[in-house]
Amino acid sequence: MATSTKDDDDGHNFPEDLAREILVRLSVESLLRFKCVCKSWCTLINSSLFIRENNYNKNKSRPQLLIYDRCADIDDSVPMSIVLEDKRGETPLLAKFDHDLQGQGFGDLSTLIGYVDGLFLLRKGYLRDVSLALWNPVTREDSTDD
Amino acid sequence: MASSSSSSKTGLKKMLTLKSSDGDEFELEESIVIQCQTIKHMVEDGFSLIPLQNVDTKTLTKIIEYMKKHAEKTESNKEEIKNFNKEFVKGSFDDQFELVSAANYLHINGLMDLLCQSIADRINNKSVRAVREIFNISNDYTPDEEEKVRDEHKWAHEGGEFDESLD
Numbered sequence: 050m051a052t053s054t055k056d057d058d059d060g061h062n063f064p065e066d067l068a069r070e071i072l073v074r075l076s077v078e079s080l081l082r083f084k085c086v087c088k089s090w091c092t093l094i095n096s097s098l099f100i101r102e103n104n105y106n107k108n109k110s111r112p113q114l115l116i117y118d119r120c121a122d123i124d125d126s127v128p129m130s131i132v133l134e135d136k137r138g139e140t141p142l143l144a145k146f147d148h149d150l151q152g153q154g155f156g157d158l159s160t161l162i163g164y165v166d167g168l169f170l171l172r173k174g175y176l177r178d179v180s181l182a183l184w185n186p187v188t189r190e191d192s193t194d195d
Numbered sequence: 196m197a198s199s200s201s202s203s204k205t206g207l208k209k210m211l212t213l214k215s216s217d218g219d220e221f222e223l224e225e226s227i228v229i230q231c232q233t234i235k236h237m238v239e240d241g242f243s244l245i246p247l248q249n250v251d252t253k254t255l256t257k258i259i260e261y262m263k264k265h266a267e268k269t270e271s272n273k274e275e276i277k278n279f280n281k282e283f284v285k286g287s288f289d290d291q292f293e294l295v296s297a298a299n300y301l302h303i304n305g306l307m308d309l310l311c312q313s314i315a316d317r318i319n320n321k322s323v324r325a326v327r328e329i330f331n332i333s334n335d336y337t338p339d340e341e342e343k344v345r346d347e348h349k350w351a352h353e354g355g356e357f358d359e360s361l362d
Contacts, residue, residue: 063330067295070307074315081351084344085323087332091344189350 215252227266232302250297284313322357
């Protein structure tokens, strides 16, 4: 099986349906890294169906995120941190993602407004000087809307 | 399961023969083999000699070992099955890939799940380079393209040391 494709040199040597079954069980961090393996893996990992399946697997087997909305008016406090547990639920890991938000000016004085499906809506500022950001801590992506 | 319940009434166990791609034959009880969806469908269609052209003897022997053990599964031997599974996934990547390919072809869902999860756990912390080697994938990016993809999620490449080993 695998040997018959050994000399295939177009980057599709490993059957994609099998690769998919394996990759869908990886952590998001590894998937983002393995987009660099080859183009077909990148396309697969970016596909919305794959993302949904990966997400489903996570929800099945992994305890999800806990977010602490710390009182932001205390100096040098971490406004947002997240507790991740590994998939066997044995090792809680404390991950501080505040630096991602600092870049967007959301590190301080931000308030968590709400969340859905692992996306968080944050608010910064008061009255007319308010901006909002949508934040995905797992991919560490955020989009700001002023 | 209709056919196996009727045979257990008479005390006779219905036997099936699996034939590997190397031509070796394995005789097994139907109740063990029907964990495999592909074979189950063939049995329902009346086959009793089942040729498996995509599965060699070495791989089929392992698969039969798995099916026999899992046919014994009860409420009381969960720990034993767990230990068996742990041993079962210890082979080289190439052996595991052969097994995954066969489990996929034969539609043995439990085995597919076990193997894919174990491979995923083993590669989770590997470097991109190691993964290419393990899966025998050639890099089809130009250096510029690869850097662009890397830059999209730079942090995922910077989380400390990644495992470069190929086992």
